Amino acid sequence: MQRSEMxxxxxxxxxxxxxxxxxxxxxQRLRERRLQLLDTDVATYARAQGKSPxxxxxxxxxxxxxxxxxxxxxxxxxxxxxxxxxVSASQDGRLIVWNALTSQKTHAIKLPCAWVxxxxxxPTGQSVACGGLDSMCSIFNLSTPLExxxxxxxxxxxxxxxxxxxxCQYVPDDDTHLIxxxxxxxxxxxDITTGLRTSVxxxxxxxxxxxxxxxxxxxxSNSRMFVSGSCDATARxxxxxxxxxxxxxxxxxxxxxxxxxxxxxxxxxxTGSDDGTCRLFDIRTxxxxxxxxxxxxxxxxxxxxxxxxxTSIAFSISGRLLFASYSNGDCFVWDTxxxxxVLNLGTLQNSHESRVSCLxxxxxxxxxxxxxxxxxxxxxxFGGHRTVI
Amino acid sequence: xxxxxxPNGNDRPPTSRSQSxxxxxxxxxxxxxxxxxxxxxxxxxxxxxxLDQLETLGEASLVCGQLISSVESSxxxxxPVTRGPADxxxxxxxxxxxxxxxxxxxxxxx
Numbered sequence: 001m002q003r004s005e006m007x008x009x010x011x012x013x014x015x016x017x018x019x020x021x022x023x024x025x026x027x028q029r030l031r032e033r034r035l036q037l038l039d040t041d042v043a044t045y046a047r048a049q050g051k052s053p054x055x056x057x058x059x060x061x062x063x064x065x066x067x068x069x070x071x072x073x074x075x076x077x078x079x080x081x082x083x084x085x086x087v088s089a090s091q092d093g094r095l096i097v098w099n100a101l102t103s104q105k106t107h108a109i110k111l112p113c114a115w116v117x118x119x120x121x122x123p124t125g126q127s128v129a130c131g132g133l134d135s136m137c138s139i140f141n142l143s144t145p146l147e148x149x150x151x152x153x154x155x156x157x158x159x160x161x162x163x164x165x166x167x168c169q170y171v172p173d174d175d176t177h178l179i180x181x182x183x184x185x186x187x188x189x190x191d192i193t194t195g196l197r198t199s200v201x202x203x204x205x206x207x208x209x210x211x212x213x214x215x216x217x218x219x220x221s222n223s224r225m226f227v228s229g230s231c232d233a234t235a236r237x238x239x240x241x242x243x244x245x246x247x248x249x250x251x252x253x254x255x256x257x258x259x260x261x262x263x264x265x266x267x268x269x270x271t272g273s274d275d276g277t278c279r280l281f282d283i284r285t286x287x288x289x290x291x292x293x294x295x296x297x298x299x300x301x302x303x304x305x306x307x308x309x310x311t312s313i314a315f316s317i318s319g320r321l322l323f324a325s326y327s328n329g330d331c332f333v334w335d336t337x338x339x340x341x342v343l344n345l346g347t348l349q350n351s352h353e354s355r356v357s358c359l360x361x362x363x364x365x366x367x368x369x370x371x372x373x374x375x376x377x378x379x380x381x382f383g384g385h386r387t388v389i
Numbered sequence: 390x391x392x393x394x395x396p397n398g399n400d401r402p403p404t405s406r407s408q409s410x411x412x413x414x415x416x417x418x419x420x421x422x423x424x425x426x427x428x429x430x431x432x433x434x435x436x437x438x439x440l441d442q443l444e445t446l447g448e449a450s451l452v453c454g455q456l457i458s459s460v461e462s463s464x465x466x467x468x469p470v471t472r473g474p475a476d477x478x479x480x481x482x483x484x485x486x487x488x489x490x491x492x493x494x495x496x497x498x499x
Contacts, residue, residue, distance in 0.1 A: 008419065009418055009419055009422070012418075012419060012422040012423060012426065013422065015422075015426050016422050016425060016426050016429070019426050019429035019430060019433065020429060022429075022433055023429050023432055023433055023436070026433060026436045026437065026440070027436060029440065030436055030439060030440055030443075033440060033443050034443070037443065037446070037447070037448045037449060038448075038449045039448045039449055039450050040448075040449055040450045040453060041449065041453070042453050042456060042457070045450060045453035045454070045457070046453070046457060049457070051457070054468060054469065054470075055469065056469060057469070060469060061467065064482045064483060065482070083478075101481060101482070245435070248439075264459075264463065265456075265459040265460075265463075267455070267456075267459070268456065282449075282452045282456075284446070284452075285446040285447065285449075285452055286439075286443075286446075287446075287449045287452060289449060289452060289453060289456065316465050316467045316468070317463065317464070317465050317466065317467075318460050318461075318463035318464065318465035318468070318471070319456075319459065319460045319463065320460050320461075320463075320465055320468060321465070321467060321468070336460065337456075337457060337460060364466065364476065364478060364479070365464075365465060365466045365467065366466040366467070366476075366478065366479040366480075366481070366482065367466075367482055368467070379482065381466075381467070381479075381480075381482040381483070382466060382467050382468070382469070382479075383482075383483055384469060385469070386468075386469060386470075386471065386475065387469065387470045387471070388471060388472070388473040388474070388475045389470065389471070389472055389473065
């Protein structure tokens with residue numbers, strides 16, 4: 001009996017080895033085929049078409065507001081779709097809602113769990129959401145009357161994740177659903193009205209390697225699609241109707257993918273990573289269209305200088321500019337098409353005194369907000385001479 | 390995982406500790422191996438599908454062209470040169486709170 005049991009284990013081990021070999025060689029073939037199809041990148045193509053990089057004068061992009069009020073590092077920020085309001089989350093254990101135009105604080109929300117990592121504004125601007133080390137996502141309705149201690153009460157708690165909530169975003173045009181990403185390696189689509197999970201994407205029971213999810217971005221043109229960035233150096237594209245497996249997995253980065261953002265046209269997305277680069281991927285073909293590498297930019301010859309991590313990215317409303325913040329305090333403005341750094345917000349007048357941890361663009365594209373470990377948020381806008389063609 | 394039931398109906402108790410450990414670890418090993426093989430086969434199928442798909446998708450250059458068109462046809466308030474129409478609201482960041490948006494005199498906020 002035991003002999004036959006032993007031999008069936010041996011058979012299984014052989015089948016396992018064979019399957020592993022097939023898998024390895026297929027992966028290699030896929031990599032090679034993809035490389036063959038990468039006949040160019042965006043910058044090479046654009047240069048060949050005679051495009052020249054965006055040119056900023058010294059006072060074109062300026063800091064036009066400084067939002068002060070947090071007493072700890074700012075970790076996350078999000079704008080409302082109706083242009084001027086921002087919610088920010090900080091190490092001080094608070095969310096602050098700002099009118100960015102007037103610099104006034106409209107709400108200061110003391111959180112039940114101080115270890116917050118992410119925040120989001122609902123599409124109507126009526127609610128804000130946050131999440132962090134408590135593994136939960138808390139929803140606050142901004143028009144709820146304050147409690148006796150002056151605090152805004154939590155109106156809904158979304159619990160179910162088995163790890164920290166690193167990122168959250170409301171589904172566009174839908175105050176009742178949001179997507180979270182977590183240290184438990186899964187993303188979840190929540191129904192806020194019931195507090196229940198509608199779908200779970202990824203996580204420990206899925207096939208293949210998985211790792212902590214650090215960032216999500218929902219496609220503004222097709223809200224059924226979202227991208228997640230993970231500690232396993234990949235980004236994954238998901239269809240909310242198909243939770244069982246990712247539509248596609250995007251390889252290329254060599255470190256944690258800290259930030260993902262859909263490109264404005266909805267057909268590409270950008271990523272920022274601990275490997276110091278940002279990348280642009282095409283969702284339909286899976287091609288890696290461009291690598292944005294500061295080391296090449298600055299012609300930094302020393303290999304012993306580690307590349308600073310990319311902490312956050314955002315695209316301008318046309319996609320021509322890619323804003324990328326780094327752990328060394330730089331905040332590069334990349335010309336997306338030419339893959340050149342055209343400005344460094346980290347060296348301008350009124351730049352932050354410490355690393356920028358989060359970036360976000362106003363809904364009409366007229367301003368960029370940066371949030372920093374120096375506890376402030378800053379608003380940047382174009383104040384130079386604009387040529388409209 | 391129920392390690393006390395044996396699939397081959399072997400009622401003979403193990404005669405030594407190591408034999409018992411080998412039996413149960415083989416049993417657990419079988420299930421784990423089967424699960425891993427199944428996962429691998431799933432992944433093989435997915436990669437095969439992706440390889441087949443790649444044959445029809447075309448090179449990066451095709452996509453680059455589309456990308457450039459999409460970017461250049463969009464308006465952008467943060468660019469020095471942009472396609473129109475411009476929106477008067479773009480410059481609200483440089484207007485004082487008590488000025489109307491139609492005011493001709495705008496201050497720079499530097």
